[in-house]
Amino acid sequence: MNTPPDAGPPVSPPPQPTQPAESPATESPTYEGKAREVFVLALRNAGLTLITLGIYRFWAKTRMRQYFWSHVAFHGERIEYTGRGKELFLGFLIVLGIGLVTLLPYQLGLNYVARINLPLYFAGVLLLYLVLMFLYWSAVFFARRYRFSRTQWRGIRAAQTGSAWEFGFLGLGCTLLNVITAGITVPVTSIWVNRYLMTRTMFGPHTFAFEGRGGRLYGPWMIVWGVSVAGFLAMVGIIAALAVAMTGSGTAPDAPNVQRMQTIIPFLYAGWIALTLVMYGWYRVVQFRRFTEWTRYETLSFASALPARRVIGMILLYMLVVVVVLGILIGIAVAAGFSMIHLAMDPRATTIAVAAVMVVYLPAASIARYLIVVHGVAGALCRTLEVRGSLDYDALEQSAEAMPKRGEGLAEMLDVGGI
Amino acid sequence: MSAASDPAPEIKAHFADGRTAKVREVELEFASDALEIRQAETTLERWPYREIALVEERFGDAPMRLKRSEAAGRLTIAHGGLIRALVERAPQLSGKLRHTLSLGGLTKWALGVGAAALIVYLLIAEMPAIAARVVPLKWEEALGEAVVKQVTFIFARTSNVCAQASGTAALERLSGRLTAKLKTRYRFKIIVLDHGMVNAFAAPGGHIVIMRGLIDKAAGPNEVAGVLAHEMGHVVERHSTESLFRAIGFNLIAATLIGNTTSMGSALAELGTGLASLSYGRAAERQADAVGVSLLNRAGISGEGLAAFFARIAAGRDKDKSKKPEKGKGVSAKKKAENSGGSTIWGYLSTHPPSTERAQRIKAASTGRGQAMSAGDWAALKAICK
Numbered sequence: 001m002n003t004p005p006d007a008g009p010p011v012s013p014p015p016q017p018t019q020p021a022e023s024p025a026t027e028s029p030t031y032e033g034k035a036r037e038v039f040v041l042a043l044r045n046a047g048l049t050l051i052t053l054g055i056y057r058f059w060a061k062t063r064m065r066q067y068f069w070s071h072v073a074f075h076g077e078r079i080e081y082t083g084r085g086k087e088l089f090l091g092f093l094i095v096l097g098i099g100l101v102t103l104l105p106y107q108l109g110l111n112y113v114a115r116i117n118l119p120l121y122f123a124g125v126l127l128l129y130l131v132l133m134f135l136y137w138s139a140v141f142f143a144r145r146y147r148f149s150r151t152q153w154r155g156i157r158a159a160q161t162g163s164a165w166e167f168g169f170l171g172l173g174c175t176l177l178n179v180i181t182a183g184i185t186v187p188v189t190s191i192w193v194n195r196y197l198m199t200r201t202m203f204g205p206h207t208f209a210f211e212g213r214g215g216r217l218y219g220p221w222m223i224v225w226g227v228s229v230a231g232f233l234a235m236v237g238i239i240a241a242l243a244v245a246m247t248g249s250g251t252a253p254d255a256p257n258v259q260r261m262q263t264i265i266p267f268l269y270a271g272w273i274a275l276t277l278v279m280y281g282w283y284r285v286v287q288f289r290r291f292t293e294w295t296r297y298e299t300l301s302f303a304s305a306l307p308a309r310r311v312i313g314m315i316l317l318y319m320l321v322v323v324v325v326l327g328i329l330i331g332i333a334v335a336a337g338f339s340m341i342h343l344a345m346d347p348r349a350t351t352i353a354v355a356a357v358m359v360v361y362l363p364a365a366s367i368a369r370y371l372i373v374v375h376g377v378a379g380a381l382c383r384t385l386e387v388r389g390s391l392d393y394d395a396l397e398q399s400a401e402a403m404p405k406r407g408e409g410l411a412e413m414l415d416v417g418g419i
Numbered sequence: 420m421s422a423a424s425d426p427a428p429e430i431k432a433h434f435a436d437g438r439t440a441k442v443r444e445v446e447l448e449f450a451s452d453a454l455e456i457r458q459a460e461t462t463l464e465r466w467p468y469r470e471i472a473l474v475e476e477r478f479g480d481a482p483m484r485l486k487r488s489e490a491a492g493r494l495t496i497a498h499g500g501l502i503r504a505l506v507e508r509a510p511q512l513s514g515k516l517r518h519t520l521s522l523g524g525l526t527k528w529a530l531g532v533g534a535a536a537l538i539v540y541l542l543i544a545e546m547p548a549i550a551a552r553v554v555p556l557k558w559e560e561a562l563g564e565a566v567v568k569q570v571t572f573i574f575a576r577t578s579n580v581c582a583q584a585s586g587t588a589a590l591e592r593l594s595g596r597l598t599a600k601l602k603t604r605y606r607f608k609i610i611v612l613d614h615g616m617v618n619a620f621a622a623p624g625g626h627i628v629i630m631r632g633l634i635d636k637a638a639g640p641n642e643v644a645g646v647l648a649h650e651m652g653h654v655v656e657r658h659s660t661e662s663l664f665r666a667i668g669f670n671l672i673a674a675t676l677i678g679n680t681t682s683m684g685s686a687l688a689e690l691g692t693g694l695a696s697l698s699y700g701r702a703a704e705r706q707a708d709a710v711g712v713s714l715l716n717r718a719g720i721s722g723e724g725l726a727a728f729f730a731r732i733a734a735g736r737d738k739d740k741s742k743k744p745e746k747g748k749g750v751s752a753k754k755k756a757e758n759s760g761g762s763t764i765w766g767y768l769s770t771h772p773p774s775t776e777r778a779q780r781i782k783a784a785s786t787g788r789g790q791a792m793s794a795g796d797w798a799a800l801k802a803i804c805k
């Protein structure tokens with residue numbers, strides 16, 4: 001009775017628990033997700049999300065996380081995601097309810113105030129933006145706290161401590177500082193924000209340490225900043241030169257010239273945005289590598305050689321897919337004689353458009369995101385991450401940190417990115 | 420298939436007890452009611468088969484990770500034989516993640532679904548009418564202004580607000596005549612948009628927008644007066660305020676369904692529910708007709724115009740051959756086509772479904788015989804966009 005009836009061959013090599021004292025000095029996590037599995041899972045999720053009119057997406061998200069987490073292994077042991085769809089759903093409902101009774105009347109009230117007292121209206125709008133920005137950062141914190149509390153490895157939970165209030169105000173302050181200084185302070189504030197989070201991130205009983213030096217981020221950031229500003233000035237210069245060339249003869253610009261300008265300006269602007277985004281993507285990867293270097297956990301230190309080209313390439317590929325899908329949809333709409341006016345005035349046209357977005361665009365974008373961005377980057381992220389040192393697993397105990405009951409509602413509402 | 424041989428020493432599982440990060444190599448003993456996790460002759464834990472659950476969906480031949488209820492301890496089995504032996508005793512592990520159905524759980528779900536359905540019902544069916552009754556006039560007017568701004572913005576590329584002085588004066592005289600004996604909290608603010616679409620609509624708080632196309636296609640002033648009276652009916656009955664609140668409720672639900680409130684999907688949902696809310700239900704149209712006819716009657720204007728207009732619009736479904744050339748502002752050929760009769764069907768029909776029954780009811784209730792405007796005023800109104 002105490003033996004398996006069929007001692008067949010192992011279906012896969014058993015994980016090798018590493019003995020702490022003898023573990024090698026440097027090791028990388030492995031990612032063993034398969035594109036085909038990610039695709040099938042994402043497709044199935046998109047289908048279920050569609051037929052449940054979107055409600056399933058909390059469970060879909062949970063399944064995807066479970067897949068990605070469980071396909072990352074370190075020291076022979078896979079990570080685990082213990083979150084539940086129900087928790088995400090409840091978190092979302094609560095935030096929706098609170099938003100309904102606070103923001104909606106506020107917005108309606110603002111509408112009215114606009115007619116009687118313009119300065120008060122602008123003050124009200126400013127306050128709304130500040131509150132939303134504060135909520136955005138709080139949402140980042142809540143989402144991270146939920147994800148860490150639902151992440152477990154070798155039976156030990158991770159945790160994020162700290163306060164969403166503190167972090168909300170820290171994030172708000174940093175954002176305002178960045179705005180006031182036209183972005184010059186971005187490296188410093190990003191270190192402050194990351195330090196707050198990392199020095200309160202726990203695995204078991206121990207907290208991570210983070211020692212950031214802004215100096216090593218300023219070089220890359222000034223390149224990004226300089227190129228972006230130079231690009232902006234170049235764009236303005238080209239537009240000004242064109243305008244002068246057109247009106248140089250002293251006559252008012254005629255209709256064809258105005259139209260030409262109207263087609264050139266969006267292209268220039270889009271080009272500048274694209275340049276800035278690619279440069280910013282590169283900076284974010286550099287920042288990630290530095291942040292990794294500056295992070296410690298007990299006796300472990302980390303290093304990352306994540307290639308920026310890979311990350312940017314995957315994001316551009318994803319954007320290409322989205323643009324192509326959107327382009328096809330808009331092409332069909334134009335060919336069928338739809339216009340903005342139909343969309344606005346005709347209930348049938350809007351119904352068709354909403355249906356097309358729900359049936360084609362949202363599923364396609366979701367599948368492409370998981371397959372290209374998440375799956376495509378996860379492998380590179382793990383391969384290029386090096387962990388030095390070893391841990392005494394016998395002494396690493398479960399922490400008593402309480403787990404949050406519900407997840408991420410605010411992040412869901414405010415569209416905070418992430419998996 | 421040797422059933423009773425000892426497992427080879429290497430056929431072991433891995434166990435983390437959830438107290439420390441230590442992962443041990445363990446042996447498994449299949450007792451009658453529980454799985455025994457053993458190391459060196461000592462039993463570390465006993466997991467009753469019914470409490471064992473999969474940690475995650477398994478893909479391919481990935482090792483099976485197990486937990487006991489919601490405890491943090493984890494058991495990992497990679498060996499096919501061990502997995503099969505365990506699944507035989509704990510069949511819930513055979514497939515995907517499966518949640519057990521309990522009466523309490525089902526009740527909770529039923530309550531949840533019921534509560535959600537109730538919220539949806541209240542938001543869409545009950546709340547709008549109540550909110551439309553209690554909203555202060557000033558708020559309502561502000562909302563209407565926002566709607567009108569939104570619509571004029573959408574049409575801004577191809578149209579402007581027509582403000583030709585004598586035409587505006589003629590329109591004011593007409594609306595003054597219609598509302599002279601009407602007791603209402605609303606002050607009517609009527610604008611004409613320079614656009615070829617045959618349509619007119621009411622926004623909250625007394626705002627009414629008439630498209631130039633409607634004036635162009637009208638056979639006489641009584642048709643315009645009829646449509647205007649009908650739209651005034653929508654205002655007086657607060658239909659547009661109600662449908663705007665309904666659209667807000669709808670948006671909230673759409674945001675819940677589609678997801679991130681800033682995503683493109685919900686932007687479209689907003690467009691769909693916000694502006695399409697300018698079409699009302701059949702009962703609301705009937706109410707607006709009734710108010711409209713009573714306004715016409717009190718002003719002594721014949722209601723035949725409104726009835727005739729519906730009939731003509733319905734007939735216009737066939738084809739519109741009298742395509743008027745647009746006043747050239749460098750608009751493209753495509754936009755010209757859109758501005759002319761091509762959009763007739765998409766316009767008034769879709770927001771005001773005409774029917775012979777409706778036309779007959781209007782005719783029957785109508786007592787007025789007079790003309791809505793003098794010939795001079797009518798000519799001025801027709802030229803309001805010139």
